[in-house]
Amino acid sequence: MVTAKTQDKNKELIELDHKFVNPVLARQAPIVAERGEGSYLYDVNGDKYLDFTTGIAVNNIGHCHPKVVEAVREQVGKLMHTSVCTHHTGYIELCQKIASLMPGDLNSVFLANSGAECVEGAVKLARYVTGRPAVVTFRGGFHGRTHLCMSLTTSKLSYRDMYEPLQPAIFTVPFPYVFRSDFPNDPKKVLENCLHEIEMLFLQIVNPKQVAAFIVEPILGEGGYVVPPEGFFKALRKICDEHGIMLIMDEVQTGFGRTGKMFATEWEGIVPDILTMAKGIAAGMPLSGFASRKEYTSKWDAGRHGTTFGGNPVSCAAALASIKVIEEEKLCDRAHKAGTDIMNRLKKLAETHKQIGDVRGRGMMIGIEFNDEHGHPGKDWSEKVAKRCFENKLLVLTCGYKGHVIRLIPPLNASDNEIDEALKIIENAVSEK
Ligand SMILES: Cc1ncc(COP(=O)(O)O)c(C=O)c1O
Structure with missing residues (x-):
């Protein structure tokens, strides 16, 4: 009462x-x-x-899982922060753990604080390694609220409106949102149309050789919890391979068991080039990350990206404990x-x-x-x-x-x-x- x-x-x-x-x-x-x-x-x-x-x-x-609370309490009494001034055990152990959970060979991990920050890092990596400026996003996608991330975001006008100028070299194509399409009973047709739009983008608007990456959520989150038709990600993977474009899967909302697999990408049978993660990673402690292939990250010179707080010891301890709970339970x-x-x-x-x-x-x-x-x-x-x-x-x-x-x-x-x-x-x- x-x-x-x-x-x-x-x-x-x-x-x-x-x-x-x-x-x-x-x-x-x-x-x-x-x-x-x-x-x-x-x-x-x-x-x-x-x-x-x-x-x-x-x-x-759930809130305040006792095993995470215990891990956080213990870590707070030991070490709360060192930043990049030193290595610390939790960072190394967590990156090793995340690498073991990744599809394929995405075994080189960077830790940050928020979803937007890991998306920023992923796009910077893709641009740096490919030497290309452009990024292709999907209509209805949400990738965060920093200037780059809101430029990638089209889930709702209010995230972008009044913040012009947005970042250049970002192109948006339709996401196969079957229910609100012209063919709500024909997912194949909706997928075909979406792939056709990508083809036309490359014929009319941007040279695919100038495209560093596609960024896409496995399931649109803020955009309406939209699951794309089967075959979408395999087709995207193929387009990326044809043109040397990186595929970034934004798993900030879908990761850590949310969709019934540790990462939603596992449902799709493909391996992206970069996978971003945040939200469910540390049971509420601020933490995010992105994983990629060593082949790419070894080309990203030390110091070209960094963070003061990212991967702090307390958040890492929470993440290790939380992932253990997801696995054990x-x-x-x-x-x-x-x-x-x-x-x-x-x-x-x-x-x-x-x-x-x-x-x-x-x-x-x-x-x-x-x-x-x-x-x-x-x-x-x-x-x-x-x-x-x-x-x-x-x-x-x-x-x-x-x-x-x-x-x-x-x-x-x-x-x-x-x-x-x-x-x-x-x-x-x-x-x-
Ligand atoms: C898919 C996706 N990417 C990025 C973000 C941005 O995360 P944050 O709010 O932690 O910056 C979100 C947040 O909802 C998200 O759902």
Whole structure:
């Protein structure tokens, strides 16, 4: 029960927040979080929320997993920072671990702090090694908010608008977004059209010999949790090989078990040239990285890229502990199985609720796309459903160019009961008029 007195605590703090925090930082839920445990967040009133946002796909093993908390506590007492002034054990061990998890021979790793930073690093590597300026991105992609990253980003206008001039030599082609295409029942045709656009880009706009890299998410994240048709990445790999272009897979949101494999690229049977990772890497501690082939990184002269805080000892300790939990608790398999069950239940719901246009995803990365009465993006519905979920103590996020997709990003170790509780809330929220 929320009492009048406790309700004031959230309100009081949010009033202070409005006074002192730069308002550009938009927050979703109007609560002040105080504590997290497993799949739940507790606000300053002591109210408990089932958290299917996981801090935007970060708390993949739930909040404050005891094994990570223990590893962080131990590391804080030993060594918190040395930067590039020395080597440190956690950095070396973590890079070795990440290399062992990578597809193919991506065994040379750089650690940074955020998703945007690892994307920046990946593009710098590609440009440096190929000596080419251009980068090709996909419409609907999100790669971060720094100047380079927002120039690569087309998931929503508000990430780019008013920040011109953006970086030059960045070209965007359509992502095969089957549901919102002219051929929603023909994924092959949508893929063909997308490949044709790439062909035309190279014939009309940019010489492929000037292209350093393609950058692409295995599943569009901010862009609407869109899974591309089968064969997309194999075709991209082939185009890259033909023209000596690097393929960067941006796994910032899809990595670390989220899609039912340690990295979503594994579903595709290809090896990129660079793979970026962040979010789920360290259970909430700030850390990111990118892995590439030694063949390329050995051409990147020492000192040409660097960071003060990237790969700090505490974040590395958290990452090593968190990856161990994902492996020991078999959370990839869990995400695959539970995610499939969730999607099946939501697809059943869609059969009787025509406002749900599409249910899709992989593992525990699930999108529910809403339609209005004309079959156009149904933002009113996604907002209504998200609000009702919040009122019933379930936290969910939206995504998509109109915010018309609800994304479910539960902890990979959410229990069957917690998942059932969340789905009942969603079913009721969708069913209410
Ligand atoms: C695929 C992808 N790349 C890059 C980023 C940027 O990450 P950050 O917000 O940590 O800079 C995000 C963040 O949502 C992302 O989803």
